[in-house]
Amino acid sequence: MEFAELGLRPELLRALTSLGYEEPTPIQREAIPPLVEGNDLVGQAATGTGKTAAFALPVLQRLTAGKRAGGPAALVLVPTRELAEQVSQAVHRYGRDLGVRVLPVYGGQPIGRQLQALARGVDVVVGTPGRVLDHIERETLQLGDVGTVVLDEADEMLDMGFAEDIEAILAETPAERQTVLFSATMPPRIDSIARRHLREPVRITMGRQAPEPGEMPLVRQSAYIVARAHRPAALGRILDVEAPSSAIVFCRTREEVDQVTETLNGRGYRAEALHGGMSQDQRDRVMGRLRSGSTELLVATDVAARGLDVEQLTHVINFNVPAAPEAYVHRIGRVGRAGREGSAITLAEPREQRMLKAIERLTGQRITLEKLPTVTDLRARRLENTRTALQASLETDDLERFRVVLDSLADEFDVENIALAAVKLLHEAAGGDVDEAEIPTPSSAPSRREPGPGRRESTRPGNARPSQDGVTRLFFGIGRRAGLRPQDLVGAIAGESGLSAREIGAIQITDRFSLVEVPEPAADMVISAMQRSTIRGRRPTVRRERFVR
Template sequence: MEVPGFEAGDTNDEAIFNMKPSQKSRKTGGFQSMNLSITVLKGITKRGYKQPTPIQRKTIPLILEGRDIVGMARTGSGKTAAFLIPMFEKLKSRQAKTGARALILSPTRELALQTLKFIKEIGRFVGLKAAVILGGDSMEDQFSVIHGNPDVIVATPGRFLHICIEMELKLNCVEYVVFDEADRLFEMGLSEQLGEILTRLPDARQTVLFSATLPKVLVEFSKAGLSDPVLIRLDLESKLPEELKLCFFTVRHEEKVAALLVLLKSVVKKDQQTVVFAATKYHVEYLHTILEQMGLENAYIYSDLDPSARKINAAKFSLGKVKILIVTDVAARGIDIPQLDNVINFNFPAKPKLFVHRVGRCARAGRSGTAYSLVASNEYAHLLDLHLFLGRPMPLATTTNADGAIGRIPQSLLEDQMSSLLIVENRSDVQNLQTTADNGYKQYLRSRQAASAESNRNVKDLPWSSVSVHPIFGKLVERVNLEGEHFMDRMKAYRPQGTIFEICGKNKSQEYLAMKEKRAAHKQKILDHRRELEEKMAAKEQNLFQPAAKLQTSNEEDISRGFSDVVVPKRMRMDSLYTRKRKGRDVFVPYASEDRHAEEGLLVNNFQKEAKRAELELVADSEQALKMTKQMKRWDRKKKKMVNVEDPRKGKIRTESGVWIPATYKTNRYADWKEKTKKTIIGGDDIDDEDRSANRNAFSGRKRYTHWAKHNEKVKTKQMKSEMKSTGQILKAREIAERKKQRSKKKTKRTTKRKKTQK
């Protein structure tokens, strides 16, 4: 099956390079119309790209013009290739003596390794040297990698800043900077590290920001130092691809593991790949053990796992050795798994934006996929937040509406898995893992972001008790007794018209006659009350389940303040981007925009949280005293009193740009490494052996393969060398002299022994 936008890797691409110039310049909409070089085009076609995606078609020409870009597009739309292809075209070829000319910052280890893989695949004919700098790897190896002068550096911000400060690294040659998943970089609290890295970069650089979601007000991203940027907002109407199917199941918290087993054994096909998202690393270990005991082979990844183990488990899943991968949110961003079919949310995400990133791992590049979510009672409000954010209806599967997307799992299937789980959970090691996971979940609930007040208020009025079996189980008729399940649902929804005195009492009893008389007296009030409840519920359902209007972007003032150019799809009218101001007298009218739920989900900083941090001490009477009182005291919630605050600069050092960073960033590890590796750095030169031989060949002209030609080249290079020896050469000469001395001593000892034995 041919996927839209892709083709087989062994495609015959001779026709592309043999095209006439007039054919290449024709507006065909392909990569050939972008005036790319032959080496870049060859790498693109060998990778399997046939037609550029909308984000690639909009951004690549602008990046090649040298413009700064802020790109927003749906997950799985090809953002990685959108910033790599123009990078190859701008850097052209390898330059050994220049140093790093491109820097790509990624939020997670897996995303950085995936970007490096794309660089090697698409740019294999360009000849650029790429290196990756990640936390958890050996710093000594990374020192030697930097000394090799790579053209492109892919790094995570924390470790890269550590390397910059240790080595006092100069980034004057960097001309192309990419922030991949930019909103995640700022949300992780890396603003100080990013600011310090940016101060080390030259002002003439080109900066590109890419993300699946960006907030309306790009305040945090202005810190990146963009100059006259272009904002590109594509696919705003649909945050999720149309090929992705969403299924939600209401379960009790105690039945979630059994529900997961039902999905993996009964719903998901055995030959399909599935990623399971859990809340904490303790849940990941617990689910891994449970699934292994139940005969389901799986791999797992979380942030604290050893880097080599993470790499091995990811390779097992990507190569198809195992079909199930259990992860935390470390894999929710940017990871490209081409054949992924299903995503299961074991713990429902607190943020709608995180849900978009999780389920965006499947249904990529035109493929279809399904996202299953297990929703407990304490997660109903977050489910409502998600539907308000997506602007989609929220249909519950009931006896009257059998096509709803929110249903429950048949009780018979849950009971079967619960009985099989009892045998596994009785083991001591599994019980310890379960206790640890429960404690970790309690801590997770404390730090989990609360749902909006509106959702918490409205979710109480929804008929969760009347939710029936999900329509997806209609195909499992041979294993599920749907008639029995529907009968139980009708029994749960049944409400008798009379009270207990009327139903259970005798016809001539005093209680029965009193209730009959009371009901007859208040008959009209009862009917009015029921009608009022029905109207209120209908109005609430209309407000909750009606799809929201299309998203509105910033007004003219906001956009003109941040961007001089805005690129939008052709189907969106530019007039709809701007809100017209009413003329006349200024009157305050309370107003909430139609897209407020979506914009609240996209926020990087919340105004309420920022306002809570601000405080004013009225006792102090000077600016200095105000600062001192704010630094000296803070309110301790546990002790219920004001306590002293430690100096915020304690354990920190100040950089050249004036930023205070942890003192652990500056140690003597690089100096120790240089001292140990003096014999490997010849003449203090930072060029590796490959580039050194290339420079020699370039100097001597065309290569000569005869013995005397090579001998003459060696003589010339010796004559060109300076007579001043470096420290490494002196140490090496001393070492060789010492070896000769020891060898001669051993030789004299052997000769004296032989003479003695002969006598």
């Protein structure tokens, strides 16, 4: 099937041809016809399957020709500013022959520019829920003329605590609108939104295109079991052996991002950090250097790297196992896009092997457990790199001007020894032999012992409340008087610590403080991340709940 068979208008077909699109992807073939006809749609599609064009082309198809009066005709909600920019750019490219006016709106950008563009008039708004709701409350964004609403990466928006904002935004749009929902995973909460806000939607489930029999999958997935203390050394060794041309290393917290970036730079890599604590200009400059090739490694949190598409990216490395299997799906979606091959590598502690099994159940794909490269492996890899560099020089370089050096040495030394000395110098210039200790193989994780008769569950130092069923309650020194809502806590914790919203338990908000249940293994990580963050403009005290006997 070709795009012309989908019934798209000539202006869109010309744009697709100029962009080099030859035929629609499976999700585009399935989604575009019912959307062009005006149906609501729920699509489960992995990242990198072409879903942006699957909803953007029908939105443009349904636009009225010529300049439109009134508010936007379409609204696309996305979880992050990076994805807002990418979707906006895609809509602009597809609709350039239509003269489409598209505006990305998100936090971290001067709101004045957005106000001016909205006042002039736009056809499509692509924005994050928080900033869209901000414009609605300012009465600078009128949604009464919206004919299509798209919820892109819906599961991620819910994980970030945007559920209530999405409900408020949908309430401002016409009841007869077309509603489109795309999500990489389909938890019950997504079905609940679909039942409330979509009318008899067409449902499409589309994973990554399966490889032909006998072919390897586009994304090679593997994991290394390593103790926490040895993870930085293991990461460096894996990068040395894999030698990625461009990679993203995912970490859970900002602090971890900064530490890993410093470690990799100390090892000789060109690594840069990307996290939510950076300004938009800083993040744009980092991404520009990654795309230009001046940076080879990006160390990032999920909240910063969501929705990024870097053409030359070859590897995604999880410095630790993601807190939720769905986060793993989103992370590995950064590679293997548009038919490009890639590798997804995860560092896991012994106790996290069960989490790898949960990921395998969700993805239906096997994660191969590999042995960490030894010092011998690393030495062999560096020698191979030296051989490859020499081979390239022999095949392409003009070597004749160095013959005078060879001839002068050949009078005194054997030619073979001269060659070996040259190889030695090249090898040492590239880093030389490895002088590292072996990384010990971790022992298996100890089994958890349940308190039995005559045994008491121990309490933590400082009279902290004992954990119950692996859950710990955290105290936040901010409450109802500061206007705090449950989604504020969920969004802040999920965004700053990397913990999935699904793992956040019961929330109790009083006038002056709040209590939040989190998994015991993640408690210290959450506390560390939140102590450097703000909630509703404040930086509250965050600690374990005190327990008085």
